[in-house]
Amino acid sequence: MTPRLIHAGAPARLRLLCAGPGVTIQDEGRRGYLRYGVTEAGPMDWTAFRTANLALGNESHAAAIEISLGGLRAICENGPLWIAYAGADFNWRRDGALLPPAARLLLQPGDSLTVRPGAMGAWTYLAVEGGFDTEPELGSRATHTRSSMGGVDGRMLREGDILPAAAPGSGGDRSEAIIDAAWLRRTRDPIRVVPGPQDDYFDPSSLAAFFDEEFTLTPAADRMAYRFEGPEIAHSRGYNIVSDGVALGAIQVAGDRRPLILMADRQPTGGYPKLGHVIRADIGRLAQSRPGERRRFAQVSTVEARTALLALEDEIAGIASHMAPLRREPTSKLLLETNLIDGFTDALTDLASR
Incomplete structure (x- = not known):
C-alpha cells in the first residue's frame, strides 16, 4: 500500500x-x-x-x-x-x-x-x-x-x-x-418488556408463554432486527394491521409466529402487530446477544421502565467514579523510560559518619 x-x-x-x-x-x-x-x-x-x-x-x-x-x-x-x-x-x-x-x-x-x-x-x-x-x-x-x-x-x-x-x-x-x-x-437477567400497543392481537396463552419460556437468537440478526426461535406465538385477530410507526425495541410477530425485535436500523413503519417493546434500559443487553444465545423476557410497566432508564443514565453520567x-x-522499554530510583547514598560517607 x-x-x-x-x-x-x-x-x-x-x-x-x-x-x-x-x-x-x-x-x-x-x-x-x-x-x-x-x-x-x-x-x-x-x-x-x-x-x-x-x-x-x-x-x-x-x-x-x-x-x-x-x-x-x-x-x-x-x-x-x-x-x-x-x-x-x-x-x-x-x-x-x-x-x-x-x-x-x-x-x-x-x-x-x-x-x-x-x-x-x-x-x-x-x-x-x-x-x-x-x-x-x-x-x-x-x-x-x-x-x-x-x-x-x-x-x-x-x-x-x-x-x-x-x-x-x-x-x-x-x-x-x-x-x-x-x-x-452483561447479566443473564430477563430482558424487560412493556406490553403493547397490539398485545390484544395475540392468543392469551401464547402471550403468557412469551414471558414464561426461553427464546434463542437465530443467525437472522443484524442492525435492523433480531429474530428469535421458541414457542410459537399465535395470533387471535390475524397478523396484518394498518401500518404504523415502529420504535426501537418493538417486538413484531408476523405470520411465522416468531418474535422479531427491531433494532437501530429498523424501518420507520411496519404492518405486523407488536406484542410489546423492549425497554430502553435493556436494549444494550439485548444487542450484545450472539446467535445461539438464549433469552427470557419479563413484563414490566411503563413506570418501571422509566425508573430503570433514569437510574441507568445517572450511573453512566457518573462514569468518573x-x-x-x-x-x-x-x-x-517501559522500565527504561521510567524513573525507578527514589534516592541515592554515598557508601563511603555513610561509613565515615558511623
Whole structure:
C-alpha cells in the first residue's frame, strides 16, 4: 500500500489497517426524520457508546466507531490521540500488549490498536477526543448502509480509511484508566418488556408463554432486527394491521409466529402487530446477544421502565467514579523510560559518619 503524506498541523487521526464486516461510524442517531421515512441508525448498544464518549469528556452524541465481531486494526498518525473504548468482552491490544476490556488510553503516533472478539458480546465502541470528524448528513454522522447515508460514504469502514479526530491531538491532563462499570458486565437477567400497543392481537396463552419460556437468537440478526426461535406465538385477530410507526425495541410477530425485535436500523413503519417493546434500559443487553444465545423476557410497566432508564443514565453520567488507574505491562522499554530510583547514598560517607 502506498504511504499517505502526513501534513504538519493536521489533526491526529486513525488509519485503518483492517476492518471486518459490520464496522461503521455511529453517533446517537439521525433524529427528527422518521416522518420522512429516514431511519435513525445510531449505536446498537447506546450504553457502551455513551460510556466511551463520556470517559473522554465528549458530548454524548460525538461520533465513534462501532466494532462488530469482524474486529478492527488501526494505527495512530499525526499526533498523540486520547481514545476510550467500551462494550462487549472483546480483546484489545496496543502494540501487541493486551489491554483491559474497557479503558481510556493515550495513543502516540505509530501506536497500533487491534480489536478482536472475545468470549461474550457482539459490539464494542471506540471513541476519540472530540469525536470523529466525518461529514454529517441530515445533522448526523451515523451510518445507515441500506440508504448509503452518513459515516464514510454511507458504507462500512475498510482498510485504508483515514478517520481524523475533531479535537486537536494533545497529551492532555487526564490519565490512562480502566473503566470498571457495572452496566458493562452483561447479566443473564430477563430482558424487560412493556406490553403493547397490539398485545390484544395475540392468543392469551401464547402471550403468557412469551414471558414464561426461553427464546434463542437465530443467525437472522443484524442492525435492523433480531429474530428469535421458541414457542410459537399465535395470533387471535390475524397478523396484518394498518401500518404504523415502529420504535426501537418493538417486538413484531408476523405470520411465522416468531418474535422479531427491531433494532437501530429498523424501518420507520411496519404492518405486523407488536406484542410489546423492549425497554430502553435493556436494549444494550439485548444487542450484545450472539446467535445461539438464549433469552427470557419479563413484563414490566411503563413506570418501571422509566425508573430503570433514569437510574441507568445517572450511573453512566457518573462514569468518573468507575475509573481506576491503568498500569502498563512492565516491558523493558517501559522500565527504561521510567524513573525507578527514589534516592541515592554515598557508601563511603555513610561509613565515615558511623
